[in-house]
Amino acid sequence: MTISPEHELLVELQDLIIGTGSVAEFLGGLSIMAASSLSRATGTTVECGVTLKHNKKTRTVGGSTERAIHLDRIEQQVGEGPCIDALKVKAPVLLADVRTDPRWPVYQERLFDEGVLSALGVPLDLSDDATAALNFFVPTTGVFTEATINEAVSFARVARSAVLLAVRVATAEGAADDLSAAMVSRTAINLACGIIMGQNRCTQAEAMTILTKVSSHRNQKLRDVAEEIVKKVSGEEPTTYFDI
Structure with a gap:
């Protein structure tokens, strides 16, 4: 052929x-x-x-x-x-x-x-x-x-x-890279909120308010503040444990 x-x-x-x-x-x-x-x-x-x-x-x-x-x-x-x-x-x-x-x-x-x-x-x-x-x-x-x-x-x-x-x-x-970054960011924020809830015995909404205020006061991105909190408590960077 x-x-x-x-x-x-x-x-x-x-x-x-x-x-x-x-x-x-x-x-x-x-x-x-x-x-x-x-x-x-x-x-x-x-x-x-x-x-x-x-x-x-x-x-x-x-x-x-x-x-x-x-x-x-x-x-x-x-x-x-x-x-x-x-x-x-x-x-x-x-x-x-x-x-x-x-x-x-x-x-x-x-x-x-x-x-x-x-x-x-x-x-x-x-x-x-x-x-x-x-x-x-x-x-x-x-x-x-x-x-x-x-x-x-x-x-x-x-x-x-x-x-x-x-x-x-x-x-x-x-698009996949953008989605992956967004999911990692969301994971860090959720974990940080959980830590704040446990430490302050507050609701998720109140924890989010606290996290937002810290972010604004430090002039840092919300994700960066969240990752810092998670790393301070666990000693590790927050990770998303599932595939897109």
Whole structure:
């Protein structure tokens, strides 16, 4: 059975997800793969940066080289360019020649100073609250032909599912971390209230009032005060003894 190039790419991307520890690290690896793919297709050195828009915030999260990251961040700094427009229109946006294109004068001047003459933004539509774009850069013109753009779009289409998976995994892990922290905090406060109730022979509401007053008087977080009380009595940090 013949394995298609698209299937091979998807397998490589899935392996990349497993082998990386964060979305930023994964997208950095993705940008290297994207740059290599277009460099092979064009016979020219192509650099690639990755922009991620998540929860209405847009930022550069990776690049095939440090220079690619720098070039991508220029667009974020000036607030204009093909990558930003690609995210808006959800279609590839080409900057064929920074010396003649009239659309983004500030950005184009910055690229020219960096020795870049052409750029291409290719979006990856992920979900309602997350989108990403590949930002390709070359030091000459005439590289981003129709065939090259189709190659970039094909890569983005295959990569989309892997990027979406990476973002969802990171979001789930972040939510789990937040929940874990909240549960540990709640455990400490409940234990501290129990200790205060035993020491003062008061109700839980009265114990909570005492704990809150101490927190306010010391200008410390409620959780920190609670953990201090528990540790003073038990000699150990409070722990939540069940899995999420």
